[in-house]
Structures are given as C-alpha cells and as structure tokens.
Amino acid sequence: MSTRAKEIIAIASITVFALIFYIRKVTGGLPFEFPMAVTYGVIGLLALSLLWILILTIQGKLIERRVVFVYVAFAVGLPLFMPISQKMTISPEVQQLYDAVLEQKPGSRVLISFDYDPPSAPELQPMAESFIRLCFERDLQVIIMGLWPQGPQQANLALQKVLEEEAIAAKNLQYGVDYVNLGFQSGNEFVIQGMGDSFKKKFPTDYQGRPYDDIPMLSNVKNFYNIDYCFNLSSGFPGSVEWVQVAVDRYGQDMGAGNTAVQAPTMYAYLNANQLNGLLGGMNGAAEFEILCDYEGKGRKYMVSQSFSHVVVIAFVLIGNVAFFMSGRKSALNGEKEQA
Amino acid sequence: MTPLPPFGVTVADKPNDAGGAVTIRWRPSPDDVENGKVTFYRIYRAVEKDGQPGQFVQIDQRPAGADTAYVLHDGNADDELSYFYRVAALKLVKKDGLVVGEYLAQSDIAGPVSPVAQWFHMGRLSAFIGVAFLSFFILFFISRAKSGRTLFIRKIGGLEAVDEAVGRATEMGKSIYYISGLGDMDNMQTIAAITILGRVAEVAAKYDTYLDVPVCRSMVMVTAREIVKLAYSKVGRPDAYKDDQVHYLTDDQFGYAAAVDGMVVREKPATIFFMGQFFAESLILAETGNSIGAIQIAGTAMPAQLPFFVAACDYTLIGEELFAASAYLSKEPKLLGSIKGADIGKAVFLIAIIVGVVFEVFGIWQFSNLFSVGSN
C-alpha cells in the first residue's frame, strides 16, 4: 500500500472516530467506557506488540517513526476510555502551594496572572480552575490579569466553569466585589514593574472597560503592597521567571507558580531559594493539586493517559538502545571475523 | 463584644524607594488569635496640620488572624505632607450572611511621618559591587586585547560548522533556512542570533546559496533585512539580495511553528539554523528538520529547550556560547577580551560559591548574606 493511501486511511479513521464522539456528545450519549476485561485485553495487546517490536529490533528490522507515533496515539487516547484509577502521592512543592493558600485569611487579596494561551490550556487550565475554586471556597478576593493576550480569555473560561458549580454559586459572588478581571496589558516584565508602583496606571480599566476607580474591591489596592499572595500560570515568556525577578525580588511579593511540564524544571532553582512559595509542574502538578482540593477534575482524569504515554516512551527508548547495542555487537563480531 | 485594640503601632518611611510610601507596623489585638474576636484591622490616615492630625480616613482593611506583627505599606502618600496613622480592630457580627453589627477598637495614634525618596537602594549594594567587578574585568581584558595580546578561545563546534553547513546546501543546490526564534529585538538572544545571521548571510552570498529567513516579529524582520543586505554588499553581491528573503510570518507561537514546518517539508532545505529564543515549538521545528535530513545547527539560552535541540540537531550552542558567537566568528580582539573578562567574573563567582558552601556547612551564616539583594 502506498504512503499516500496509508495517510488517507489514518486521517479518515480519526475523522470518523471524532465524528462519532461528537455526535454522542451532542445527542447526550453517555461517555463511552471499556469494560474491565476489554481494558486488560487492550493493555495486554499493547504490551505484547511492544514485545514483538523488541523481537523485530533484535532481528535487525528497525521500525519507522510513524509506528512510534501510532503507539503514542494509542497510549494517550485509549486510557481515556479505561475505568482505571491510580493512586498519586503529593509532591512537597504542590503541598507547599496548597498550604500557602490555606494560610491566607478570609478577605485576603490574591492576584492571579494568566500568562498562557490555548495550546498550554490542557496543562494549565485544570490548575487555574482548582486554584480559583480554592480561593472562592476560602473567601479570598481574586484579582485576575494577564501578560499574554489570550490569558484573560482563558481566565474567563475558568471563572465561568467554577462559578457554575453549586457550592460556589451558593456563595453568590459578585463581580467587582469578590473577583475582577483586569484584562491583558502589553509590555511584558515592564508591566509587572509598573504594577509595583500603581495597578491603576497599568490597568486603567478592567476587562470590560469599567474604570479602575469604579471597582469596589480595588479601592484599597494601589500596588503589590496591598496584595497578600500572587499566583502565576505560565508557559513561556513573559512568565514565572519574570514575575520572580520583578514581583518577588523587587517588591517582596509572596508568590506561587503553575508551569507547563517543560518549563517547571527551570523553576526549581527559584523554589529552592525560597523565591517561590509552591510550584505546580505540568498535568502531574495539576492532578496533585486537585487531590488536595478534593476535586475530580481534568488533571486527575488525564493522568492515566500520561502514565501510559510515559511507559510507551520508556519502552521505545529501551528498544532503541537494544538496537544500538545489537548493532555495536554485530560490528564488533564482524571486526573479529575479519581479523580471524 | 468590642475587641481589645491593637498595640505597638509604629510608622516609618519605607526605605530604598522613590518616596510616597510609609511602613505601618502593629501588634495584634490580644483578642485576635486567642479568642478569634477580631475579623479585620482597619488602617486610618490623617494629614498633619499644625502638628496635629486632621480627619482620619480609612486607607485599607486587612484580615485578622496572624499571631505575629502586622506590616502594611501605604504606597499612596505624598512626600510634601506628614501623616498620622491609627489602626482599629474590627469585629463583624453576621446573621444569615448579612452584617448586623460592627465593633471597633482604635489604637493609639502614631506619627507624624513623611515619606522620603532615597538616592541609592542600599539593599542592592551587593548587586552594584558585583556589576562593578564584572564590568571592571570585562573592560580590563578588552583594553589588554586592544594592546595586541592574543587571547585563547576554545573551539565551539556549532560555529566551526557554519561554513561546512552552508557548503552542504550549496553542493545540494538547496536553500538555507535561518530561524531566529520567537524573541523580539529587546531580547539578548535575538540580538545574538541576528549577529550570527550576518555571518551566515555573508557565507551564503559568497557561495550564491539562497538564504530564507522567516521571522516571528516585525522589528526583527526590519533589523534582519538590514543585516542580510549589508552582508550581501560586503561580499560584493548586493544584486543577489532580495527583500523577500527575510519575511514575516506571524507573532503566534504555534502559527509560526506550523508555517515554518510547512515550508521545511515542502522546500526541503539542506541546512537549518535555529538561533535565538525558543519555547515549546523548538522540538517541533527541530524534529521536522531532522525528518527531511537537513543539517541543523541550534543555539539558545533557554535551559528548558536545550535538551530538545541537543537531541534533534547536529550541533548546539549552549547558553553563553550563543552570546560568544559574535566574538568567535569575527575574532575581533575587543570582543574576545570581553569574553575573557566574563570568564574571570565566572571564576570569581565559582570561588564565592565554594567558599559560601563551606561557610554554610560550618554554620557561618554571614557570608552568604553578603550576596542577598534586597527588595523595594
């Protein structure tokens, strides 16, 4: 079969799959789930096929990268239909962030900066929802802003979801009194610096165009000195690094961060230097935070996929190294034969 | 029902600032943590008139519950005026979610105090000394280099391979792609990338190989055009340069990655350079280049992206190797001298780290405090 034909079949299968699930969602069908027997069967098949690939590799028949892609697709997609739950332990940095929020007294002001866009939403949106929910549960005042243009829009999506929940809706929270969205401001780290002087100068109106002075909860908020805790959600520049360098270093702000899994390793240096008070790293961090907040969100739901995909990547790394050692051994053997 | 008032209210000018800020400290009311009788603290301020406080106006309200001293910075003060402050412990009585009673206990009045602007941030003295030392070393070695002393710089594989990479594209009759990252012209990595672009453009012009520079920022496009045009002129090929060689795609990260990937897969360049500030799109770009068999040279100072480039590219400039590129490629003594100066600065920091670790292990805490930088 030609490559083009294979590509067409792959695209057609994915399209059909997506259509089926969209129609089920729109017509109110229940989420599809494998029975346990099928789940174990699928896992077993995947394991056996990986073993088969290992055998092929030992025989010198290397697989192409598209096969790797297919396995990653299975590893990420299939667990979504498996009724598997996994036990997770809480990392110290996630616990630290949770404790930092719990230390805030009712009425404290928390500034949340949304510095990410939709591609990073799968990792950061669960963190945002959990954090906002926890703030509302603890009667903290939430001030939202963004250094990325799409940040405040992501914030609105998170707010919308959290405010619809029964427990939070019962609190009857008011915009401008309990929470506010100041919107996006261009200028990267200079915005943070400007906020150290005056929030109003950097955000003369809120997201909806309402003047700063007309927002009741901001009447006593001039700059960082009037904020009790900051939480930054970031996936790049400007992000947590700039917030640490300006808000923490220059203005002594108490701050926690939520980062994508790629960026999180960079933040450990700041965490260990006590410049960060808590860190959520990737979907793992989001899931652990949801456990602490006692909430069944997307972070926990998708960790099964993450587990499977990590195992698949490790399997391919091992298979690749087997191929590497086999080829090295073959060269050595050939060398010996020539010498003999 | 009325709680006991807070005590020990002190006020002082906030140090190391541009004025306009006063620091207010107070001890919690005895009814605060022990009895939970205090809901908030209200902070009041009055302007001084003939040595006496005028009318007190509330400036802030802070939640109660801490068992240590409270600190508040009033950042809305005028340097021309003097102020008096007082703090009140407030108990709110609620019934069915509505406030039905307020009980207030005022502290003694503290003041007068006037905010003052400082001419030097004493908390940043260590940073000032560090910058001064580093600048001294850099300038010293620049002057030494100017006097004719040869300075050794180790081989940087990625930069040595530039000519070879351009040559490969020439032999194959294919183009060179130069990706300068997502940063704008205010980013040092982008400036370093543009510097290397000039060198690559010179070699490409000399070998008459097409150089394509898709950029993510408009200002980078404008600067890069100037650099490439100049490079072509330098080697006597101004006629070969076309403005459309340097073209803008989009500011959006993944829109840019998608566009570059599409171009790479369709045009199949023989050589791809990734120089500058990259984020999550780094692996997408590098893997796509790898899939078409291009020779790839990358350089970035983003620690999170370095592993991806190392895995997918033939050569990678790590961190400061990117900043050293300008000096390395031009071999200009002044630039080499600055790298030597920065290296000496690094050696000093290394010694300080080792000494600091030893002191900390033996409990001599003061040494590491010398390196702390105060906040505003």
Add this chain to the structure above:
Amino acid sequence: MRREVPLIITGIVGLGFVVQYFIPHFPFSKMNDWFTDWFSIVQACAIVLGALNLLKVSLEKVAAQKKDWGYAAVIIASFLLITIVGLVEGEGFRTPGTTFDWLYVNVYIPLSATMFSILAFFVASASYRAFRARNLEATLLLIAAFFVMIGRVPVGEMISGFMPEGWRLGNLASWIMNVPQAAGQRAIMIGIGLGIVATSLRIILGIERAHIGGGE
C-alpha cells in the same frame, strides 16, 4: 551619522536603565514607565509593517500562481476574515458569544492545541532515535530520565508502593528534580546571566555593532 546616532541612543538608554535599578529617586524611578510606553508604541507600529509584508508576499504568490500558492490564499482569507470580524464587532469583540469569540474557541484553540500536541509524538520519536547509552554521561542521563519519567506518574507509585516512605520512585524523581537537575539549571542560568551582562555591556559601550551592521 547613520551609525553613530543608534550607538549614542543605545549607550544613553542602556546606561540609564542600569542606573535606574540602583537609584530609586525621581526621575530614575519613572524611566521604566516612559520607555515601556515608547516601546509599546514602536512595537505596535512595527506590527503593521509585518502584517503588510505578510499580505504582500502572499498576494504576490497568489497573483503569480507560484508553487503552493493555495497556502498563501488561505493566509489571505483567514487574515481578512479575523480582521473584518474583529472590526465589525467593535469594542466588545472578545466578549463570549460574539463571532470573534466563536472563531477563537472553535478554530484558533483547536488548531493551536493540535500543534502543541505534536510535541508528544515528536518527543517519543526523538527519544527513540537519540537517547543512546553511547558513553557514561549518556547512560547516566538515560537512567535519570527513566526514574523521573516513571516517578512523576502514578505508575511509579504502583511499582514502588511496597517500599518504605521516602524510598519510592516518586521520592527519587523528586530528589533528582530538586538536587542534580536544579544544580545544573542554576549553573546554566548563571552562565547565561554572565553572558547577557557581557553582551549588554558590549552593546551599551558600542563595542558590539553586528546588530547594526558591524564595522568600526
């Protein structure tokens, strides 16, 4: 003058920014605000340049029916669509319920998320291709990667749950992230910081001129 004027401006502004970090007194405290505002203005004007260039290149491609001109046509169509929709909807164009918001949620978000999700596949194929135990350092890297990948997901807890608290794969992964990984990051960050200081000093003093065309 074409070369001298940018150098003078660079020197004055660069030195000004260094000085303002150490001197809080007015007018240094306001320098950031002034220059940020000017930078935003220049950046906004420059975006127009870029957008016009993109349109020009795409229109030329479509008009001349050059290779792959279809993609250029898509660029023009989507550029015009989003611009017109945004302009027609006026000030509240980002409010949920508008056409712009619909395009954002149903077109932009899925497209961006799709591009980002390609990373998962590329990480796997890059790991399969590049992670080889060629020497001692590579082997150490592989071992560390194995422990961190397994330790950061619930599978690690499943495998090592029988071990005492503090000795499980998750604890090992945490230790690797907090100690050797953080140390390596710090070292790279210190080096990068020094490199930035040296490069900035060269640019401020006019020693480095490659970004304005090089030469003396």
